[in-house]
Amino acid sequence: xxxxRYPIDAWDDSxxxxxxxxxxxIFFDIETTGLKAGRAEVYLIGALCHEKGRWELIxxxxxxxxxxERLLSGFCxxxxxxxxxxxKPPILVSYNGDGFxxxxxxxxxxxxxxxxxxxxxxxxxxxxxIRWLRGILGLSDMKLKTVEGFLSIGREDKYSGGELISxxxxxRSLKTSGGDGAEGAEELLRIxxxxxxxxxxxxxxVAEVLSYEALFSGxxxxxxxxxxxxxxxxxxxxxxxxxxxxxxxxxxEEGPYAVSASGAEGELLNITAELYxxxxxxxxxxxxxxxxxxxxxxxxxxxxGEFVEKSSRQRxxxxxxxxxxxGIFLPEPENVFAPVYHRSYGEKSGYxxxxxxxxxDKEELxxxxxxxxxxxxxxxxxxx
Numbered sequence: 001x002x003x004x005r006y007p008i009d010a011w012d013d014s015x016x017x018x019x020x021x022x023x024x025x026i027f028f029d030i031e032t033t034g035l036k037a038g039r040a041e042v043y044l045i046g047a048l049c050h051e052k053g054r055w056e057l058i059x060x061x062x063x064x065x066x067x068x069e070r071l072l073s074g075f076c077x078x079x080x081x082x083x084x085x086x087x088k089p090p091i092l093v094s095y096n097g098d099g100f101x102x103x104x105x106x107x108x109x110x111x112x113x114x115x116x117x118x119x120x121x122x123x124x125x126x127x128x129x130i131r132w133l134r135g136i137l138g139l140s141d142m143k144l145k146t147v148e149g150f151l152s153i154g155r156e157d158k159y160s161g162g163e164l165i166s167x168x169x170x171x172r173s174l175k176t177s178g179g180d181g182a183e184g185a186e187e188l189l190r191i192x193x194x195x196x197x198x199x200x201x202x203x204x205x206v207a208e209v210l211s212y213e214a215l216f217s218g219x220x221x222x223x224x225x226x227x228x229x230x231x232x233x234x235x236x237x238x239x240x241x242x243x244x245x246x247x248x249x250x251x252x253e254e255g256p257y258a259v260s261a262s263g264a265e266g267e268l269l270n271i272t273a274e275l276y277x278x279x280x281x282x283x284x285x286x287x288x289x290x291x292x293x294x295x296x297x298x299x300x301x302x303x304x305g306e307f308v309e310k311s312s313r314q315r316x317x318x319x320x321x322x323x324x325x326x327g328i329f330l331p332e333p334e335n336v337f338a339p340v341y342h343r344s345y346g347e348k349s350g351y352x353x354x355x356x357x358x359x360x361d362k363e364e365l366x367x368x369x370x371x372x373x374x375x376x377x378x379x380x381x382x383x384x
Contacts, residue, residue, distance in 0.1 A: 001060060001067040003074065004193065008048065008055040008201055015244060018210050019124050020091045022050045026082060026121075027093045028075070029199040030101050031192065033165050037107025041068050043168055045075045045105075046196040048203070049082070057201055059193055063175060069112050072105065076117045083120060091122045095144050095203060098125040130209045132381040136250055137212070144199065147209060151247055153202050157195040164195055211244035215261065216377040218370040219243040220269050225359045233274050236330060236354075238369050240269040254379065255349065256331040257372050271369050276329040280341035280351055287321035298323050319345040330354040333375030336368050 016022050027048040034040025043062040060071040082090035094101050109116045131142045139146055167188055174185035220240040228237045251260040256274040284290055291305035291313040299321045305313050325341060329351035337352035
């Protein structure tokens with residue numbers, strides 16, 4: 001087995017606080033000869049962790065099949081040592097690790113009869129947290145190399161994990177042949193280690209995309225609110241300061257809402273919501289206790305309706321059990337403000353009667369802004 005350690009040049013790791021304290025983080029990735037433990041082996045594990053004030057990359061490489069158990073033990077000992085040192089479970093940070101790496105390693109550990117120390121650690125799968133962002137970021141897919149391209153990360157390695165299986169097999173053949181094969185084996189080893197090293201060492205950079213998730217989870221503070229006119233319509237214009245800077249700007253529109261943000265640190269998130277001017281309806285839930293008055297197009301409670309001529313009233317239904325209201329309304333994705341008005345029965349999105357007094361209520365406006373971002377995130381997550 002080959003074990004190599006490399007110091008990694010410092011970078012701005014402040015954004016990693018979204019995942020956890022850097023001392024608890026272990027970025028990792030594995031390379032295997034197939035997709036299922038028991039039918040394939042893991043031949044390389046790489047880990048990046050913060051030790052003694054610096055980031056260090058460790059790689060365990062299996063030169064032959066008999067090395068696999070030692071390779072697994074080396075990585076598991078790192079995890080166990082972190083837990084002993086900190087008195088807390090370390091956080092295993094990966095890209096699709098919950099879907100592949102961790103189940104594969106657990107299967108290997110079971111096959112050797114080892115205790116699965118990895119289950120005593122926490123897992124943070126970056127892919128699971130950002131996969132819903134494909135529409136926001138305008139990407140064709142959320143593969144690791146695609147996200148790296150979005151972040152303008154330039155790789156030296158040009159291979160995929162699948163392509164490296166044959167490279168590893170060629171390495172083993174040359175390694176055992178001796179003689180002239182030694183030099184060729186060394187070059188193949190360089191290729192194998194490089195792919196894994198770049199996968200891991202760029203993961204903290206890829207984690208910068210988590211700032212978009214933080215944004216859609218309410219990572220901002222309100223700066224100002226105003227009513228402005230855009231394209232002939234009045235809109236509520238909210239400007240909010242980001243807690244985490246974004247790698248790149250984005251613009252997204254959905255229904256009456258538009259969201260845009262700059263990639264520069266300290267810049268503002270801008271949310272606009274188009275106001276509705278006209279008549280809307282408030283629907284009573286307990287329609288069985290109401291009469292509908294066709295001539296007046298409204299519902300009244302039976303306690304009052306008993307005094308109306310029978311010919312002028314009818315039992316209310318869900319669809320006509322309402323009171324009409326005219327004014328200027330604010331669209332709301334969730335029932336943030338009450339009462340909630342609708343254009344027709346069964347309409348999912350609602351409206352609240354708008355008052356300019358709202359512009360001075362920062363707490364309520366912030367709650368409204370968070371509801372819009374959560375609504376967009378939920379819709380995008382459902383579409384992925």
